[in-house]
Amino acid sequence: MTDVPGAARRRELTLALVAERGFVRVADLASTFGVTPVTARADLDALERGGAIRRVHGGAVPMNGAAGTGDRPEREPTFEQALEASVRPKQAIGEAAAALVRSGQSVILDVGTTTLQIARALRRRTDLDDVTIFTNGLSIALELEPEIPRFTVVVTGGTLRPKQHSLVHPLAGSMFDEIHVDLAFIGGNGVDAAHGVTNANLPEAQVKTLMLRAAARVVIVADASKLGEVHLGRIAPVDAFNLLITDAAAPEVLIEEFEALGLPVLVAGAEPGSPADPPQPTT
Known part of the structure; x- marks a missing residue:
């Protein structure tokens, strides 16, 4: 024995x-x-x-x-540090997200390195025209600036957070009370079935919640390292979003948890026809 x-x-x-x-x-x-x-x-x-x-x-x-290490960064990474991490997964997510946008639509692009990849993918969409993009990310606004007047770029205003080059309260959220857009792409530091979508910084989490309320359709974009993570500021439960776009490293068991709660998951880079690659959502 x-x-x-x-x-x-x-x-x-x-x-x-x-x-x-x-x-x-x-x-x-x-x-x-x-x-x-x-x-x-x-x-x-x-x-x-x-x-x-x-x-x-x-x-x-x-x-x-992180291969079972359980290590959680003690401090929020800077925008530049985050930009160097998971580059290819974020690019894949950016391409998948940008494919949802249609000419004539209005879009919110949240601050973040994954949403920056969406901005870059939108620039490559030469078929797009007359798209209005609202953002609280200075890096995203500067990325999109060369596409004016094909794109109209609106910066929210507010108080500058140097670490993320983001605009937060006071004033950053005032605009979202006055608009209603077709589509919002929101990032976060954590996406968890039980605790919802969360962010490491409370002022940014508050602005993200306002973005969610100002959109007809809301997409959470998060690479696999964010799944199962929980941070300080709660944005919303997962069922408040219409779609999660993640990358091919996302554990299937977590995808199943999200889908069981009513959150469809699109895995960027998944093989066509795979269970984690649902039909392209309509906009």
């Missing part, structure tokens, strides 16, 4: 499996280690308390998308 590994060794191996596979089931762990499902759940609970994993229905996924 094979010896059952001790709790410490079992949890070490469990953590390695979560990091390797991206998702492990309680039943599989019980079978692998020759323990009861109750013991397997207890191991996962202990690892979650230590910040190494995140429990989901039926099993666990890595915390923070």
